[in-house]
Amino acid sequence: MNTIKDAIKSGKTVVGTAGSPSIDVSLLADAGFDFLLFDTQHSAWEIKQLQPPIQAMRGKETAPLIRVAANEAYQICFALDAGARGVIIPMVNTRAEAEAAVRACRYYPVGNRSNAGVRGEWGEFKTYRDYMDAVNKELLIVPMIETNQALENLDAIASVPGVDVLLIGPSDLSIELGVPLDYACDTYQRALDKIAAAAAKHGIAAGMYFIPPGMDPSFFVQKGFKFFTMPWGSWAQAGIRNALAEIKR
Ligand code: 3PY
Ligand code: MG
Structure with a gap:
């Protein structure tokens, strides 16, 4: 029912991109990405x-x-009312914060999500309770790991039922580690390994919000990361250049 969650649960690598208000979403939603952020x-x-x-x-x-602007229930509520299949929550630092995020994503009795009849596209259900039980199970919940405090609490965050992905905020994490935007250094790489290991231990996915400039996605795939956003602009330009070159040959 939620293809992106199914793909992650079955261990597939998923790749998405970020949209912007100035781009027609159909352009990106028809390009083969697993998700549009x-x-x-x-x-x-x-x-x-x-x-x-x-x-x-x-x-x-x-x-x-x-991606909501902060780990606030009312922000998560807006996201789910808008029909998101999953929510990315920045700066989740403790087990309590991860639990609060999961609760905000789920209806009573397992959560405290508010309801007002707007529910996105989740198909037909016999009763409203059936719908609520289904989305309680099917939403993708993605806390971001991007602080030293979160690094200390990896097991506690990763073991919260409902958490599907530990998603690294690459730049914030590098700043907290005292190596701003130095994505190749040992300190940074050790932190990535620790996050990938925690995700694997708890049977969930590890992700990179973006692949740092100049780094090869396969490097992160080999480390066990399964969730990525990639910039689409350079790919689109390359495709257009190739098509033009083909015509003019
Ligand atoms: C980070 O790099 O910290 C992010 O959250 C990506 O926007
Ligand atoms: Mg960040």
Whole structure:
């Protein structure tokens, strides 16, 4: 019912990209990505304006995910009302914070998600309780690991039922480690290994929010990472250049 969650649960590598308000979402949602990310923390997307672009993805193979601006229940509620198949939550540092995020994603009795009849595209259900039970199970929940405190609490965060991915915020993590944007150094690499090991130990996926510039995605795949966002602009440009070269040959 939630293809992106199914793919992650079955151990597949998933690759998405980030949209922007100036780009027609269909362009990216028809390009084969596993997910399209609406980032309301560090991009121009406004969380209250996401329902129309997410509705435009109806029936596409690409799943809409939203990064909320902060680990706040009301932000998560907006994201789910807009129809997100999964929520990315920045700066989750403790078990209690991870539990609060999961609760905000789920309806009573396992959570405290508020309801007002808006529910995204989850198909037909016999009763409203059936719908609520299904989405309680099917939502993808992705806390971000990007602080020293989170690094100390990896097992505690990864073992919270409902957490699907430990997603690294590459730049914030490097800043907290005292090696700003130095993605190749040993200190940084050791932290990545620790996060990948914690995810593997708890049977969930490890992810990189983005692949640091100049680094090869396969390097992270070999480390066991399974969830990536990739910038699509350079790929689109390369495809256009190739097509033009083909015509003019
Ligand atoms: C980070 O690099 O810290 C992120 O959260 C990506 O935007
Ligand atoms: Mg960050």
